[in-house]
Amino acid sequence: MVTSSSNKTSTKDFKLNSNAKQKISKILETSNHDPKNLIRILQDLQDEFHYLPEKIISHIAKELKISEHHIFGVATFYSQFKFIKPGKHVIRVCMGTACHVLGAQSLLDNLSRDLGINTGETTIDDLFSLESVYCLGCCALAPVMVIDEDVYGSMTAAKVNRILRKYRKEAKPKQSKSGANKK
Ligand code: FES
16 A cells, blocks of 8 residues: 655545546556556556556556555556656756755755645645656756746745746636626
8 A cells, every 4th residue: 555654745535437447448458458568557557647546556456367566566666656646736856966066955945845745745735746856957057946847947945936936826716807896
C-alpha cells in the first residue's frame, strides 16, 4: 500500500467507475493482458490517468493474475511512476550543480514553506505539486524552476511569491460581469 507522509497531500479518492474500467481494459488489451508488458501497461495507465491510484493497481493485479505487491515493487523501482494525484500545476525545481551553487536549495525551501508541502506532494486544493529534478538543460538561467512547460530563471524569493500569486489568481473562479452587481 502506498501512503502519503503528509496530511497536506490531496486525499481525494479515485473513482474506479465503468468509464475508467473501460479505459483500463483497452490498455490491457493493447498489451495482450501479458504481465511481461507490465511496465508498458503502467506507462499507458499513467498517461491516461496522470498517476497510478491504488484502486487501479488492485484492479490490474486481478486482471493480470499477479500480486499487487509485485506491481508496486516494479512501479516503485522507476521514478517516472506517481502514486499521488498531481496538482493542476506541477512545479519542478532544478537541483543540478549550477542551480545548487546559486541557491536551488533555498528556492526549494521557500516553495515548500509557501505551499505547505514537501517534494513529491500535492497541495490540499490540488493546485500545485512540487518536484525536484536534476538539470533542466538551461544552466545559464540558474537557479531555475519550471511550472508545467514554463521556464522561470534567475529565481529569487520575491520572484517565487510573484509567480505563485499569478497562478493562484488565475485559479480563482472569475466573477461574472452580469452577476457581479446583482443583489
Ligand atoms: S543545473 Fe539547473 S538547469 Fe542545469
